[in-house]
Amino acid sequence: MSSETTPQTAAPSSAPEARIIDTHVHIVGDGSSGSGCWLRPSPWRRPFAAFMARQVGLPSGALRGDLDRLYIERLLQLVRESSLDAVVILAQEQVYDNKGGLVEGAGSFHVPNDYVLNLARRHPEFLPAVSIHPARADALEELERCLIEGAVMLKILPNCQNIDCNERRYTRFWERMAIAGLPLLAHTGGELTLPVVRAELADPRTLRLPLECGLTVIAAHCATKSALFDPQYFPVFVEMTRQYPNLYGDLSAFNVRNNRIRGNILAVSLRSPLRERLVHGSDFPVGVHGHWAWLKGHLDWKTFRLWQRHPNVLERDYQFKRAMGFPAATFTRLNGLLRASRAATSANQA
Numbered sequence: 001m002s003s004e005t006t007p008q009t010a011a012p013s014s015a016p017e018a019r020i021i022d023t024h025v026h027i028v029g030d031g032s033s034g035s036g037c038w039l040r041p042s043p044w045r046r047p048f049a050a051f052m053a054r055q056v057g058l059p060s061g062a063l064r065g066d067l068d069r070l071y072i073e074r075l076l077q078l079v080r081e082s083s084l085d086a087v088v089i090l091a092q093e094q095v096y097d098n099k100g101g102l103v104e105g106a107g108s109f110h111v112p113n114d115y116v117l118n119l120a121r122r123h124p125e126f127l128p129a130v131s132i133h134p135a136r137a138d139a140l141e142e143l144e145r146c147l148i149e150g151a152v153m154l155k156i157l158p159n160c161q162n163i164d165c166n167e168r169r170y171t172r173f174w175e176r177m178a179i180a181g182l183p184l185l186a187h188t189g190g191e192l193t194l195p196v197v198r199a200e201l202a203d204p205r206t207l208r209l210p211l212e213c214g215l216t217v218i219a220a221h222c223a224t225k226s227a228l229f230d231p232q233y234f235p236v237f238v239e240m241t242r243q244y245p246n247l248y249g250d251l252s253a254f255n256v257r258n259n260r261i262r263g264n265i266l267a268v269s270l271r272s273p274l275r276e277r278l279v280h281g282s283d284f285p286v287g288v289h290g291h292w293a294w295l296k297g298h299l300d301w302k303t304f305r306l307w308q309r310h311p312n313v314l315e316r317d318y319q320f321k322r323a324m325g326f327p328a329a330t331f332t333r334l335n336g337l338l339r340a341s342r343a344a345t346s347a348n349q350a
Helices: 046-055 065-082 113-122 137-149 168-180 204-212 236-241 266-270 291-295 301-308 311-323 331-337 340-349
Strands: 021-026 086-090 126-130 151-158 183-187 219-220 247-250
Touching: 021 126, 021 331, 065 086, 086 113, 113 126, 113 137, 137 168, 168 204, 168 219, 183 204, 204 219, 204 236, 236 266, 291 301, 301 311, 311 331
Parallel strands: 021 086, 086 126, 126 151, 151 183, 183 219, 219 247
Antiparallel strands: none
């Protein structure tokens, strides 16, 4: 059989510093295993949730029960059958108001920190990223607990979780993360999948205080727009990388139907010095579609056809980005950014 009919994946690397890591993999669950997860998409988002489930190979009834088990089994299968060595799995914090009170009924899904920490203990392919709203009364205590339990990263969505990272009262929280070497992965740019609470917090300039506190910050999506009328913050992100040597960006959702690489974004991303600040991320379970990249000439027809029909969406995204010109370091750079203790332990177990 030719390689065109049977796409070949690279053998995962065993060297910790050379591991290929996906920075941005969401965990989703329904609490059916006692995980504490919940999922409640709005009526108009339910068809989109079902579409995403199909795109990643989940059975048709997954959203009607037993989602915890089905989701993790499928994700593990995809990682193990791909070129990836590990994926960073993301907890999902709830929405809090400015006084630190839980906003009841807000948000469309929740994934507790303990769930991702426990999953990572059981599966060396998983690296745990916790999620903590810094306005919570127990934010520092929860941060300390998660550090002890092995967190390698912290993930937030400022515009969806009501987190203005520049508020001075969060300084101690950011400083503690910086001292611990725990990087921050923060959503920037447009958002279509989740309900937005404060649209202005999609601006990467909301990350100035964490950066000034010495924190390593990864701007998810590189602050690119998602919908047609979103503000385009990508030039702001590029300028900020020149000012802050501790600012990086991830390539999550660069291959989706509402493509984030419109205009000259890909060309700028592939040039130094920006390309040295980028890490690989997929935004799983968001689908991976190379149509726009092919139409714009970023992918040749043979490569597009070969990988677009490949059933492993993690591998598809990885291969598309390689073919689009991102260098090998893009896929291994995260090794040097993660909090070392847990990442090293997982690498040694693999």
